[in-house]
Amino acid sequence: MEHKRPVGRGSVIQRDDLPLDEAELESLPGEVALGAVEESLQLVVATRDAREREPGPLPDVVVVDLGHRRAEAPLELRLDRKKLLPLALERTVLREVELERQDSDVPAAHTRTIVTFRSGIWMPIALLVAAAWGLAAWALYRTSVPGGLGLPGIPESRYWTESDLDRASDFQLFLTVDYLLATLAVLVTLFLLALWAPGFARNTGLGAVGGGIIVGLVTLVAVWAVDVPFRLAEQWWYRRHHLSEDSYLAWLFAPWAELASASVLALFLVAVTMALARWIGRFWWMAGAPVFIGVSVFAAFVFPYLDPYPQRSLVAEPGITERIPEIEERSGAGPTEINVSRVSDSTSLVNAYTAGMGPSERVVLWDTFLDGRFSDDEVVLVLAHELGHVAKSHIWKSLGWFGLFAFPMTLAVAELTRRRGGMGQPGNVPLAALLLVVIGFALAPAQNAVSRNYEEEADWVALETTGDSAAARELFAEFVRADLEDPTPSFWQKQLFATHPSAVERIAMADTWEERRP
Numbered sequence: 001m002e003h004k005r006p007v008g009r010g011s012v013i014q015r016d017d018l019p020l021d022e023a024e025l026e027s028l029p030g031e032v033a034l035g036a037v038e039e040s041l042q043l044v045v046a047t048r049d050a051r052e053r054e055p056g057p058l059p060d061v062v063v064v065d066l067g068h069r070r071a072e073a074p075l076e077l078r079l080d081r082k083k084l085l086p087l088a089l090e091r092t093v094l095r096e097v098e099l100e101r102q103d104s105d106v107p108a109a110h111t112r113t114i115v116t117f118r119s120g121i122w123m124p125i126a127l128l129v130a131a132a133w134g135l136a137a138w139a140l141y142r143t144s145v146p147g148g149l150g151l152p153g154i155p156e157s158r159y160w161t162e163s164d165l166d167r168a169s170d171f172q173l174f175l176t177v178d179y180l181l182a183t184l185a186v187l188v189t190l191f192l193l194a195l196w197a198p199g200f201a202r203n204t205g206l207g208a209v210g211g212g213i214i215v216g217l218v219t220l221v222a223v224w225a226v227d228v229p230f231r232l233a234e235q236w237w238y239r240r241h242h243l244s245e246d247s248y249l250a251w252l253f254a255p256w257a258e259l260a261s262a263s264v265l266a267l268f269l270v271a272v273t274m275a276l277a278r279w280i281g282r283f284w285w286m287a288g289a290p291v292f293i294g295v296s297v298f299a300a301f302v303f304p305y306l307d308p309y310p311q312r313s314l315v316a317e318p319g320i321t322e323r324i325p326e327i328e329e330r331s332g333a334g335p336t337e338i339n340v341s342r343v344s345d346s347t348s349l350v351n352a353y354t355a356g357m358g359p360s361e362r363v364v365l366w367d368t369f370l371d372g373r374f375s376d377d378e379v380v381l382v383l384a385h386e387l388g389h390v391a392k393s394h395i396w397k398s399l400g401w402f403g404l405f406a407f408p409m410t411l412a413v414a415e416l417t418r419r420r421g422g423m424g425q426p427g428n429v430p431l432a433a434l435l436l437v438v439i440g441f442a443l444a445p446a447q448n449a450v451s452r453n454y455e456e457e458a459d460w461v462a463l464e465t466t467g468d469s470a471a472a473r474e475l476f477a478e479f480v481r482a483d484l485e486d487p488t489p490s491f492w493q494k495q496l497f498a499t500h501p502s503a504v505e506r507i508a509m510a511d512t513w514e515e516r517r518p
């Protein structure tokens with residue numbers, strides 16, 4: 001159900017937005033000459049608009065419903081189809097792509113690309129790839145929710161008091177500002193590391209890959225450390241609103257298993273990327289993308305085992321347990337492992353999520369749902385929503401999105417680091433991280449749009465499964481009080497953070513479902 005991810009901070013790869021300053025970039029050493037220009041038969045200069053944020057279909061990669069964690073899925077990479085697909089096509093079609101320079105215009109930084117045509121025969125192939133890509137994206141995006149529902153407006157005063165609304169909106173505003181400042185700090189850190197790393201890497205005395213791992217480790221620790229004050233501020237804010245009981249230290253280190261595994265995975269990927277780049281050269285990304293995809297499948301598989309809170313099976317919950325076989329069947333999920341995670345010592349927030357695949361697949365309900373604030377009907381609706389994620393294979397679909405973007409993403413990193421020697425150079429590791437953060441920030445709105453689409457489908461399945469629109473309205477209204485979720489987020493808050501439809505939209509959907517019922 002997980003409706004609350006005000007700040008999805010904490011991963012090594014953060015979403016972010018950084019105007020790359022031209023002067024700063026050009027002060028970096030080691031640029032390779034633009035050889036392609038001289039050889040070109042025909043020169044095309046295409047100006048692309050870079051950081052334009054618009055919603056569009058894009059993926060939350062590894063897990064559905066991750067918001068409760070401070071750290072995100074280890075391999076959460078956000079990619080923008082609009083921006084990266086053209087790059088991929090030019091690369092295939094035109095044989096040569098050179099990034100001439102980065103412009104530093106903040107809202108619309110431009111990447112100017114010089115491309116050379118060498119052959120026309122790639123055009124049909126590129127069109128075919130683009131068509132297949134579009135078809136796959138369409139297939140992944142469509143859901144079983146009937147089209148054209150035209151959700152009605154709902155009177156907020158019927159569900160919440162003025163003070164409920166103010167409290168939720170103040171709460172989220174602080175988290176938004178904290179997140180943006182943290183992101184800025186991480187970007188500045190990565191930028192400085194990108195300047196520092198090439199010189200450092202030359203003097204490590206280790207091999208290239210070994211040097212890359214050291215630089216990667218320094219990068220991980222620096223980013224984590226820079227983020228700490230902002231995470232502490234966030235924790236202070238949660239405690240102030242009585243949403244967290246954890247001490248600051250316990251809270252900071254609680255997700256250690258997730259943090260440690262994400263770090264090991266990140267360093268592993270640094271090593272693999274560097275080895276491939278040194279072995280294959282410029283086209284390492286063609287082999288690198290499948291490795292990234294494989295690792296993200298692996299991460300999705302092991303994620304459920306990294307829960308920092310103890311889990312137990314959901315048994316002996318009178319009023320709930322006996323209804324589970326029916327909702328498992330009606331939702332289409334079939335028999336599913338359902339666990340309860342004991343978070344109530346740490347927080348009063350409520351959450352539930354679906355994670356894993358095959359033997360690790362499970363629905364996890366936070367035990368705060370069972371503390372008496374929610375009726376049995378509401379808890380059953382939460383479970384039906386999660387079973388909807390299972391029934392509609394949302395984790396596999398998320399991995400499908402990752403697969404669609406892995407190639408253009410690795411291509412972008414390969415090309416954008418090429419002028420400084422490419423990913424075979426250990427000194428380029430922080431630059432690659434910086435690029436991923438910037439790309440991730442640009443793609444967040446699209447990724448969130450995909451996530452909202454799947455959440456909407458899970459809500460729809462829950463309504464069809466339980467037939468209980470009254471419980472749905474009460475549940476979604478209660479989230480605003482329990483988790484201080486803003487029922488009417490601003491446009492930008494929605495783009496940057498909203499992995500779920502707002503409470504207003506979810507209640508409207510329950511109304512609509514009820515009206516359409518035969």
Ligand SMILES: [Zn+2]
Pocket residue numbers: 001002065385386389455458
């Ligand atoms: Zn959900």
